[in-house]
Amino acid sequence: MKKLALWMIVAFTATISFAQVTTSSIGGTILSGGNAVDNATVTAVLTTTNATYATQTRQGGAFDIFNLAAGGPYTVTISAPGQKNVSVENIYLILGENYKLDLDLATSLEKIGEVQVSSPRNSGTKSGANFNLSSKQLNTLPTINRSIDDFTKFTPQAGGNNSFNGRDGRMNNITIDGANFNNNFGLSTNNMPGGDAQPISLDAIEAVQVNVSPYDVRQSNFTGAGVNAITRSGSNKTEGSIYTFFRNEKMIGNKVGDVEFENKENTTNIYGFRLGGAIKKDKLFYFVNFEQENRSFPGLLWESTKPGSDPNNTNLSRVTQADLDAVRAHLKTKSRL
Numbered sequence: 001m002k003k004l005a006l007w008m009i010v011a012f013t014a015t016i017s018f019a020q021v022t023t024s025s026i027g028g029t030i031l032s033g034g035n036a037v038d039n040a041t042v043t044a045v046l047t048t049t050n051a052t053y054a055t056q057t058r059q060g061g062a063f064d065i066f067n068l069a070a071g072g073p074y075t076v077t078i079s080a081p082g083q084k085n086v087s088v089e090n091i092y093l094i095l096g097e098n099y100k101l102d103l104d105l106a107t108s109l110e111k112i113g114e115v116q117v118s119s120p121r122n123s124g125t126k127s128g129a130n131f132n133l134s135s136k137q138l139n140t141l142p143t144i145n146r147s148i149d150d151f152t153k154f155t156p157q158a159g160g161n162n163s164f165n166g167r168d169g170r171m172n173n174i175t176i177d178g179a180n181f182n183n184n185f186g187l188s189t190n191n192m193p194g195g196d197a198q199p200i201s202l203d204a205i206e207a208v209q210v211n212v213s214p215y216d217v218r219q220s221n222f223t224g225a226g227v228n229a230i231t232r233s234g235s236n237k238t239e240g241s242i243y244t245f246f247r248n249e250k251m252i253g254n255k256v257g258d259v260e261f262e263n264k265e266n267t268t269n270i271y272g273f274r275l276g277g278a279i280k281k282d283k284l285f286y287f288v289n290f291e292q293e294n295r296s297f298p299g300l301l302w303e304s305t306k307p308g309s310d311p312n313n314t315n316l317s318r319v320t321q322a323d324l325d326a327v328r329a330h331l332k333t334k335s336r337l
Helices: 135-140 321-334
Strands: 002-013 024-032 041-046 051-056 062-068 071-079 086-093 098-100 128-133 173-176 205-214 226-231 239-247 267-280 284-296 303-305 316-320
Touching (some): 051 062
Parallel strands (some): 024 098, 303 316
Antiparallel strands (some): 002 284, 024 062, 041 071, 239 267, 267 284
């Protein structure tokens, strides 16, 4: 039996700190009648928390707003002397991507409708080969193990056992909110430590990005893939979920080719909840997640080869009983202990 209990409590203000590959950005150029607008004020507001980020356009009308929380929706407003304010609503940002926003104030309407990125290629910038998963995709795509490994395999460069670009899965670098969660011991093919149990609940993950050849020099420590994930946060709206997950041996196949075998008891039962909201509106937020996993599975079923062994036994090892006895005898007689 294997149990995992997980608590995540996050309380924070609307200010986002600098961190590696945990945020997004907006950049572009502001014009008026084809001429660059310098010193215009560009303000981005995350409508779920009313967190506000502002900057000024520099020479040539260019601007950049960094360290924005992934997701949205954002409303971006451009204000310039002698110009009408122009707002762009419903902007959704992809983790690690720069959203490209170019506007001409002389031809734009005062309020532009929904602008949503459906693919990183629409952002207008190059960031290397990567694959992004939003919270909507994480909530709707099927999962067998309630693990981010079920989703990273959709990356075009992914192979079996969490391999990317043909590299061993231990050559990946996994970060959650900028902290390393690598499976350094390497006794399983899972990306993260903890065996089949997940150290971070899937219900607590907001977005995932898989980088296989990034142009961003901040991303390193891998020759396979860099898997970056960020966790959910609270907002002005109180929301949550209660969930359960169950799977047993009856849901696992028992035939390979013409060979049938008996499935032993193998049960996984997960249940938990998440809740997020505001402690003080627009200022202080909270997010809490609890998950417990109970597992019951068979131990090692391999048998050594000995005289009279059934050659059709699918759990029969090539190692002979005589070899194992010889190793045992050597250790007993030569050991210094």
